[in-house]
Amino acid sequence: VLTSFPGAQLAIGPPITDGFYYDFDIGRPFTPDDIELLEGKMHKILAEDQPFDREVIDRDQGLEMFADQRFKTEIITDGEASQGVGDGVITVYRNHDFVDLCRGPHVRSTGFLSAFKLLRSAGAYWRGDEHNPQLQRIYGTAWNSQKDLDAYLERLEEADRRDHRKLGVALDLFSFPSELGSGLAIWHPKGALVRKIIEDYSRNTHLAHNYDIVSTPHVAKANLWETSGHLDFYAEGMYPAMELDHGQEYYVKPMNCPFHILVYQSSARSYRRLPMRLYELGTVYRYERSGVLHGLLRIRGFTQDDSHIFCTEAQLAEELQALLDFTLMVLRDFGFTDFEADLSTKPEKAIGDPELWDRATDALRASLEVADLPYEVAEGEGAFYGPKIDVHVRDAIGRRWQLSTIQVDFAQPENFSLEFNSPQNTRERPVMIHRALMGSIERFAGILIEHYAGAFPGWLAPVQAAILPVADRHNDYAAGVADELASLGLRVEVDDHDDTLGEKVRRAITAKTPAVLVVGDDDVEHGTVGLRLRDDEGEERGVPVPDAGRRLVELCAPPR
Structure with missing residues (x-):
């Protein structure tokens, strides 16, 4: 970049999953x-097998070396360049005439980097802050062999075909009107129906697993968020306060x-009534920076399949085990079969009894x-x-998605002075468990769209069967077939547009309808249909x- 744009300002360039990026300021995209x-210049550098040389320098040397690079000097001045290296010491790597801050390690020379591809460029704010300068980020990927690179590029093409933002428009599921503002979705009839099916499943399975459904408002006074700690620890993710009731501040809820x-x-609690499992499809609002918004996957207003469980310490292990079993059942019902997990343990700064931390962590590990x-x-x-x-x-093409979270909480019972009456008739603190199995309905729907490439399984499809009359004279018969199928609980649509049969078939296939039924003269006479299933x-x-x-x-048929 420096040889092509000599005045370029260099920011950062870390490795990421399946590749890397680097941020630049060249004054234009x-x-x-x-x-x-x-990319052509990079291929020449690889062919020259240029070595990478590591140097350790002090802070002053670094500031002198990068005096004309304002982002580099900011990194050095803030001490970030010394992290993981040593106080006042930084490392740089030289590659021919180029030198850059980096902790390393690096391969020995550019000759080891045989298969790479620059993928795209995009805008990105310095340090992710929209108040800072907007830089230009170049994304790339590198692999051990051309075969591996080609396979990865094929996966990218498949991921692009499955992009829920494109399929959402093509299948008329949802949109993001500019009139609403960034990160706010409108669900169209078919998309809203898919959403309802997901929500109905969630509601019914929670009822079957002994959860109590609650419903709560979208706003609350500031003092609630002060008590919970959100205003101290999460204010940047909240929308600004609204002044109502003679200056009383209210916030829309982020959680x-x-x-x-x-x-x-709301009432006294006894150990006899624990665990208490509260569940809500609760809509929350979080102020995400515009640069990180991404379709339904990162959004500002969304609905969580949210539950909070209050239990005794003695009940915690059993409750966590049952909860993980429930989580995997839900994910399997939606067609996921390949799971893995992260267990996050006690940080240096933490509240609560260390022994309780150990017991909670052991219970999570055991589950x-x-x-x-x-x-x-x-x-x-x-x-x-x-x-x-x-x-x-x-998912179906091997991508890893974080979905469910099971979080033990020792803080909120303390913040709100929660208590229950123990068998010894003493007042004790309950343990609180936060959990969302789908994460959010919006994000879950977006992942499902990409997992199935828009071809939902029959029970999730907004239209399960499309009935196509060959000609106008078959419309009444088609309507009768639709009524009969609808009486069985099926979601049916008759395509009686004044189009050719071929056009109707293409429309049904494009809509990824699970079943297409064609009706013509013989069908009217014999009470039959022509049946074409999506996967046949x-x-x-x-x-x-x-x-x-x-x-x-x-x-x-739906799960179970």
Whole structure:
């Protein structure tokens, strides 16, 4: 970049999953021609097998070396360049005429880097802060061989075909109107129906697992968020206060937990009535920076399948085990089969009894091992108020998604002075468990769209069967077939547009409808349909309507 844009300011360039990026300020965005030019120069550098040389220098030497690079001098001045190296000491790597801050390690020379590709460029704010200068980020990827690189690029193409933002428009599921503002989605009829199916499943399975459904408002007075600690620790993620009731400040909720705590507090609690499991499809609002918003996956207003469980210390291990089993059941019902987890343990700064931390962490670990769930321990990565499990799934093309969180909380029971009456008739603190199995309905739906490439399983599809009359004279018969199938609980749509049959078939296939039923003269005469299932080749003619109905009911049966 420096040889092509001599005045370029260099920011940072870390490795990321499956690749790397580097941020630059060249005064304008990079063009595709720029990327092609840079990639060509990189290939020449690889062919020259230039060595990488590591140097250790002090802070003053670094400031002198990078005097004309304002982002580098800021990193050195702030002490970031010394992290992991030593106080006042930084490391740089030289590559021919180029030198850069880096902790390393590096490969010995550029000749080891045989297969790479620059992928794209995008805007990015310095330090992720929209008040800072906007830089230009170039993304790339590097692999051990051209074969590995080609396979990765094929996966990227497949991921692009599955992009929920594109499929959401193509399937008429949702949109993000600019009139609303960034990160706020509108669900169209078919998308809202998919969402309702997901929510109904969630609500019904929680009822079956002895959860109590609650409903809470979207706003609360400031003192609630002061007590919970959100205004101290999470204010940047909250929308600004609204002044109502003669200057009283209200906030839209970023989380549901304080409201569920108020339900617990609403009457005296006894150990005999614990655990208490409260569940809500609760809509929350978080001020995410515009640069990190991403379709339904990162959004400002979303609904969580949120639950808070209040139990005794003695009940904690059993409750966590049951909760993890419940989590995996839910994820399997939606078609995920490949799971792994992270167990985040006590950080240096934490509240609560260390022995209780150990017992809670051991209980989380035991639940993972009983479930035979592969996991990694993230030492010291737990929140200050308790350890947690994050459950990840792999989708149909092998991508890893974090979905479910099970979080033990020792802080909020203290903040709100929660109590229950023990068997010894003493007042004791309950333990609180936060958990969201889907994360949010919006994000979960986005992941499902990409997992299934928009071709939802029958029970999730907004339209389960499309009925296509060959000509206008078959419309009444098609409507009768639709009524018969609808009486079986199927979601049916008749395409009676004034189009050719071929156009109707293409429309149904593009909509990824699980079943297409064609009706013509013979079908009207014999009470049959032509049946074409999405995952089968060809059409089966002359299927009696009752038989088609039974097969579609089986095809579209929900889990359990």
